[in-house]
Amino acid sequence: MTIHGDHPFLPPESERSPVRRLRGRLPSPVGLWTSSYAGKRSGLTVSSMLVADGDPGVVLGLIDPDSDLWGTLRQAKTAVVSLLGGPHQQLADAFGYVAPAPGGPFRMIEWTDTEWGPAPVGVSTWAGCRLLSPDPEEIGWSLQVQLEIAHVELLPDDIPPLVHRRGRYTVPTER
Numbered sequence: 001m002t003i004h005g006d007h008p009f010l011p012p013e014s015e016r017s018p019v020r021r022l023r024g025r026l027p028s029p030v031g032l033w034t035s036s037y038a039g040k041r042s043g044l045t046v047s048s049m050l051v052a053d054g055d056p057g058v059v060l061g062l063i064d065p066d067s068d069l070w071g072t073l074r075q076a077k078t079a080v081v082s083l084l085g086g087p088h089q090q091l092a093d094a095f096g097y098v099a100p101a102p103g104g105p106f107r108m109i110e111w112t113d114t115e116w117g118p119a120p121v122g123v124s125t126w127a128g129c130r131l132l133s134p135d136p137e138e139i140g141w142s143l144q145v146q147l148e149i150a151h152v153e154l155l156p157d158d159i160p161p162l163v164h165r166r167g168r169y170t171v172p173t174e175r
Helices: 018-024 068-076 086-095
Strands: 031-037 040-046 049-052 058-063 078-083 111-114 117-120 125-131 142-154 163-165 168-170
Touching: 031 058, 031 068, 031 086, 031 117, 040 058, 040 068, 040 086, 040 117, 058 068, 068 078, 068 125, 068 142, 078 117, 117 125
Parallel strands: none
Antiparallel strands: 031 040, 031 078, 049 058, 058 142, 078 125, 111 117, 125 142, 163 168
């Protein structure tokens, strides 16, 4: 067996999508969207999202229409949107389905059940949200899911945020 320094599944540069490469150069916060319905929990790491201020505020996210999260969220009509920090890289990978999680990713940390879904214990920020439309618009290969923000938990902000850029996580340092 030979160990290579290259990524085994990375297509050659000439075959890579320029749009995906453009998106990859934009630093994005790493969020974890979770929902539960009829005793089933599901979640997905989401970095294509933004928050729109207003009354009420709204979270917009690009979600894979084939994800378990979308199926559960569509039924539950509620979700928790959490912002992950530096200590949560393995959790982000597990919910992004790029790393193993024996027993499932919900076994990796503790959770608090809320009226919006499961909220991870140990994150500095999370929002309880309601789905605005069960039939969101398709944007590219994703669904543009809009969630109305009903509740926000802002804990002491001593956890540095996790940021995704060019396929890697970074944790910005404060100056």
